[in-house]
Amino acid sequence: MDLSYTERERAFRDELREWLAANPPGERPQGEEADYAWRRDWQRRLHEGGWAGVHWPVEYGGRGASLMETAIFFEELGRARAPLPANVLGLLLGGPTLMVWGTEEQKDRYLPPILSAQEIWCQGFSEPDAGSDLAALKTRARRDGDGWVVSGQKVWTSGAQFSKWCMLVARTDPDVPKHKGLTYFLMDMEQEAVQVRPLVQITGEADFNELFVEEARIPDENVIGGVGNGWKVALTTLMNERAGLGFFLQVRLRQLLDELVEQAAASGALDDPRVADRLGDLHVRTEILRLTAYRGLSAIEQYGQPGPEGSLVKWLWSDTNQMLTQLAADVVGPEALTAGRPWAYELLRARGNSIEGGTTEILKNIVAERVLGLPRAR
C-alpha cells in the first residue's frame, strides 16, 4: 500500500490543473434549461480536451487513466467547482454497463456519443409499483419480427427530457420467476410511442419524469447482455451507480463542506464549540467517505466491477450530505431557508439522496445479506 502520488500521477494532476485553469467551467447559470446547457457544454469541452472518459479504456475512447488518476481527476474537478457533466448517467452507468455486457458493435455504436455528450442517457428502471422491488417491474416487451414492442410506465426517470437513449429494463417472459424474465434494452427516446411527463420535486424543479411507453419499438440489436439476462445487467448498472457516482458525489460534498466552514469562520460561528464539534464530525465523515471510495476504486480494478461495498459509500454519502445541509440551516441563518438560495436548495435536494439509487433501507439490507451473509428477513 502506498497512498502518495507517483511521479506520473503528479504529472497527470499538473496537466489537468493546467487544462482546468485554461478552461474554467464558469458560474452555474439560473434555470434548469440553462443549467443543463451549461453542463452539456462543459462535457463537450472536457471531451475535446480528452478528459470526458478519463476512467474509460483507451480502446473505448477514454484516457485509460489508472484508478488513482481517476481519483485525482474527480478531486481536481471538484476543486475547480465543475458541475456534473450532462451525460453523467451515460458516463458512469451506461458506458461501464456496455463495457461489461455489450457486443463489439454496441460498444462501437454507443460509446463515442456518450463521451461527447452528443447522445444523453437516462435510466428507466423504476415503475410506480416497482421501486425497491425493482424485479417486480411490469413494463412488457414482446417479440415482433426481428424486434421488440414495448409498453408500460416508468417513473422518476431523471433527465429523460434531455435523453436520446433510455436504459430500459422490461419483462420479456412473464411465465418465469420475476428476476428471470427481464431483459435490458436501449430504447430510443425519440419516438412518438414514448411520452415524457415532468414531475415536480420538493425543490420546485422538475428533474425527474414519468415515461409513458405505448407500443414503442426496439430493434433486436438493442438488447444488452442477452434476452432474459436483464436482472444481472441491471445490477451492474446499479453497482456502478452506487460506487462510481458515489465517488463523484463525495467531491461535491467536500466542496459544500469547505463552503460551510468558510462561512462559519467568517461569521464567527466556528468559535462556537457546538458548531466546531459538528463541523469536525462532518470533516471526519467526508474524509472517511473519500478514503472508502478510493478503496472501492481498487476493488473495481481487481474485480472488474464494484462490489456490494459500494452500498456503504452511497449510504454514508447520503447520511453525511443530509447532516451537512441540515447543519447549514443552523450555521448560515435565514439565508439557508430563503427560497431559491443555494443552501436552501441543497437542504431540500438532500432529502432525495437516501431514496435515489436505492433507499438507505435497501442498501442496509444488501449489506446485511450480501456482505455480512446474514439470513434474509423473509
Add this chain to the structure above:
Amino acid sequence: MRFTLTDDQREIQRTARDLLANRSSFEKVRAAAEQGPDEALWRELCELGWPGIAVAEAHGGQGLGAVELAVLLEELGYACAATPFLGTVLAAAAIEHAGSDAQRERWLPGLAAGELRGALGAPGELMPDAPGANVVVVVDLAQRTAAVADADAVEPVQTIDPTRRYGRAPAGGEPLEGDAGPAIDRALVAVSAELVGLAQRALDMSVEYVKERKQFGVPVGTFQAVQHRAAQMLLDVEGGRSAALYAAWTADADPQRLPLAAAMAKAWASDAGRSATASAIQLHGGIGFTWEADVHWLFKRAQLDSAFLGAGAAHRARVTALTRPT
C-alpha cells in the same frame, strides 16, 4: 396529579381537528402557498375567538391559558394551516406579559379579536407572519427584552415554506417595559406545540402510507426498518408533546419552572420536528420527494419552526445553563 387534557380542553382539541380537517385540507394549503394566507380560514378562526384564547377577558380574550393555546397550535400545525395565527398570539402574549397597562389597552383587544395581526421574533432573523402584521414585537433573546418595532420596516422574505409569510424586522422600537423572559418562553412553547402537530401529521401520513404501499408482495410497513423508523417518529412526537404540554402548564401554574421547561420543549421539538418530517419523506420513497405528495409542506414548515428563536443546540445549551449546579 393528572397529566391529561380536561374535558373542556379535549373539546377544544376535537373542534379544532374537525374544523381544520374541513377547512385546511392540503388542497387549501397548496392554494395558500401560491396565493398567500387563507383569509377565509383566518376570519373563521377569529369569529371563534381563537386568537384571544389565552388573552385575559379584561382585554377582550377568552381568559383560557397556555395549555389551551398549545392545544390549538398543535392542531394548526397538524393541518399545516396557512393563517397568521402564530404571529398574532405570540405578539399578544408578549404585550400581555411584558407590556405596560397602556400598551395592553392599546393592542390587546385588537390582537385578541384578530382585528390586528401580530408577529414576534428576533431582529434580523426570519419572523413568521411579519409581513402584513400590525404589531411587530422584536425580542432580544440574550437580554430578554422586547420592543414593538415599526411594522412598515419589515422586509418580506420568501422562504422555503410558502404556506406562511416571513419577514425580517430591524431592532429597536417602543420598548415593552416588563421582563420579556416569560413572553419569549411562551413563544417557545407555542412553536414547540406547532412542531408536535407537524410531526404527528407526518407520522399519521406515513403509517397510513406504509400500510398501503406494497413492495416485495407485502405492505412496506411489514419491514422492520420501516417499523423502527415509524416507532422513532412516535417517540419524537410523544416526547415533544410531553414537554410542550408540561411547559404550557408551567406558564400559568408554576411560572418559575417555565424557562427550563420551555427550553426543554424547544430543544426536543426542534429536532423531533425536523427528523419526523424528514422520515415521512423517506417512508414515502420517491413519491415523498415530489411536490404533489404534500409531505414536503410539513418538512418545510418544520425547518422554519425549528430555526425560529433558536434550534435544538441553542436550547440544549440553555437547559444546561439553567440546571448548572451552583
